[in-house]
Amino acid sequence: MKILLVNPEIPNTFWSYKKALQFIGKKASDPPLAMITVAALLPAAWQKRLIDMNVTQLKARDIEWADYVFIGGMNIQYESFKRVVAQCNEIGTTVVAGGPMCTCSSEEIEGVDHFVLNEAEITLPQFVDDLVAGTPKRVYASNEFPDIRNTPIPLWNLLDMKKYSSMDLQYSRGCPYDCEFCSITAMYGRKPRLKSPDQFVRELDSLYAAGWRGGVFIVDDNFIGNRRVLKEELLPSLIEWAKSHDHPFEYITEASIELSDDEELMGLMVEAGFRMVFVGIETPEEASLEECSKNQNRRRDLLKSVRIMQRRGLNILGGFIVGFDHDGPATFNKQIQFIQQSGITTAMVGILNALPLTRLADRLKHEGRLVDSWNGNNVDSSLNFIPRMGSEALVDGYKSILRTIYSQKAYFERIVTFLKEYRKPEKAGRKVGMREIKAFLRALFHLGLLEKGRWYFWKLMAHVLRNYPGSFPFAMDLAIRGFHYRKVAASIT
Ligand code: SF4
Incomplete structure (x- = not known):
């Protein structure tokens, strides 16, 4: 066959x-x-x-x-x-x-x-x-959720690894929360299902044996769905593995914001090699958080939570959404202010999208506000529902956020804000090799010579060299990512 x-x-x-x-x-x-x-x-x-x-x-x-x-x-x-x-x-x-x-x-x-x-x-x-x-x-089809302790190791040999910047692994499926717009719980359940530490370490071994070194995205819906098992079993195994293999991998994952409440968990994750965490912040509007049942984000100082994680050595990527029923004309500026103050460089802002299987899609259908079209892209200004504030106001406001936060001035300011808070972990950062040197030269050419507004790039370089010389490669990495975000934002706005 x-x-x-x-x-x-x-x-x-x-x-x-x-x-x-x-x-x-x-x-x-x-x-x-x-x-x-x-x-x-x-x-x-x-x-x-x-x-x-x-x-x-x-x-x-x-x-x-x-x-x-x-x-x-x-x-x-x-x-x-x-x-x-x-x-x-x-x-x-x-x-x-x-x-x-x-x-x-x-x-x-x-x-x-x-x-x-x-x-x-x-x-x-x-x-x-x-x-x-x-x-x-x-x-x-099936209504059952399988035990992923029996899931086999991926066939790495089918990939041409050189073509990717990161490799992916999965440790768990499911999320204990139930945000209205999210289809994860409908598809994977609210009880996180975990791989065993031994099984996950075997996956690391296989990836290592396949020759991979560098970034690894642990693509869980919510990595911290079961904190006890993480702290007592998985992370101690990952720490031991990292030490015995000379820290070959740096992890990125997705987690809910209460990670910031758990000092021990953050410490173990950083020691194991976690460097970036995507957190669904969604909105600084309390009423909109309540509307979508994002209860873990409510009644907390979201900015403070982000800073705690940054100080612990985690680069936080944030997910933000506009278009909730409780969002108003002032929401767009509130989002901009929050993103700027947080120093979250990677701010993934999207328009609310009613995905199939979600409680949101059910509610909007019931209210006669669901539009029969979907393309799965929540950043291209297309809408699949009728927003309370009106489609034009929502799309205009959304574009104004993108134009502002991905302008060179605002983006490079966020890098500076971030570096002020960030405490670089001891083992963070790959050794600088030919790949990094080539990337740096290309960045000098494109960001420092060709782009309009290149002044902001040179200003950032000078600032980082003066104040955070040890984080220079990291700052370059963020500057290069910013180039991509600017291009995508420009194509939308
Ligand atoms: S916390 Fe994240 S994964 Fe969990 S239900 Fe909410 S949006 Fe979905």
């Missing part, structure tokens, strides 16, 4: 880092972890190839080679997904599709021969058994 796994293209958004990756000679930030895990769930004797369209072009002869094309992805990949399915249909190769987008919206997707929905650990073996028996059904 010949299986071609295809990861559709992700358009250029804040998360794609396309413009920043050019500086370090990489094609994509993250590999398709789900695809190489699905590959590991398939019979070992089957032939498997992966085309990640974010790093390699998909050709007709790749599709012709395969008996089956397996395709998946998130909503944001929908346009590319449709094109691939149409191409397979034209060539006559059977299409098998799964992943979060299909799980949420399989009825709206055309051209797929077999849907393998929900979590593949349950539905994929059923499909494979039926396929081998010659009786495959059209749809495989």
